[in-house]
Amino acid sequence: QKEVEQDPGPLSVPEGAIVSLNCTYSNSAFQYFMWYRQYSRKGPELLMYTYSSGNKEDGRFTAQVDKSSKYISLFIRDSQPSDSATYLCAMASSGGSYIPTFGRGTSLIVHP
């Protein structure tokens, strides 16, 4: 079992839809949870991060962490064609290695 599992998709939605992207993990030591967005032929860029459990909102994006279920989500409201990209989750533990463990990414396509 991989430490971080993420469905590669593709996930295709119409413009304006609410998108839910998810990751599960097995390492209970993970405390930092990140979402990166990667456009085609570009490097990943940090989109959002949360520490421990709870929700964090930034504009149309909401990151949610459920440590009891070892499950994290990224919600995108009012999705736009410009949101079409691959979304990678990443996780890191505190007090140990600071290097994150990445998921394989979910490809999102928002069509007009």
Add this chain to the structure above:
Amino acid sequence: DAMVIQNPRYQVTQFGKPVTLSCSQTLNHNVMYWYQQKSSQAPKLLFHYYDKDFNNEADTPDNFQSRRPNTSFCFLDIRSPGLGDAAMYLCATSVDSSYEQYFGPGTRLTVT
């Protein structure tokens, strides 16, 4: 703008012919990373420098080497590329043990 720059963006090399990829950064971050990312897979950490200290991942093939002549530059050398080394190579930076990484645009390597 402060950034991570990778050159070249696309590199074609022949089987067995040494190749060098370069990364430079204007962020003045002390940690630099090299990742290998294949299609629809998670970025795989090859090695990283914490200041001048070199850290090699246990499963990084001996065929891969790295140099960091100064804070701003880092090089990835592939001594004898095989077909299986065709991938996107990503350079990233961070400050100390921060989990937040800043990625360059990547170099796509093709091996013929």
